[in-house]
Amino acid sequence: MKLITAIIKPFKLEEVRESLDKIGITGMTITEVKGFGRQKGHTELYRGAEYVIDFLPKIKVEIAVSLDQLENVVTAISKSASTGKIGDGKIFITSLDQVIRIRTGETDESAI
Secondary structure (H helix, E strand, O other): OEEEEEEEOHHHHHHHHHHHHHOOOOOOEEEEEEEOOOOOOEEEEEOOEEEEEOOEEEEEEEEEEOHHHHHHHHHHHHHHHOOOOOOOEEEEEEEOOOOEOOOOOOEHHHHO
């Protein structure tokens, strides 16, 4: 089992959700986060004063998947979140040792 964590642009969330739904992924956790990478934020003008915004709004999507779903999920996220411009985000894949569904006590892949 793997945990996929994707950091994407906020306006791409619905497109990513729809593409995941098409391949049968219905469960995910979404968190509004802020951060920056190579783009290093940007400057804005407010009431005549220029100031730097270091941390940009992003969306963190977390999905637990079985190994046979991994490649399809990564492909779906990559295609639907891409704009071809800087700041599209990243996908992190980590191993899950165990998953437990609290309500039923199911474990591992049956809990996903």
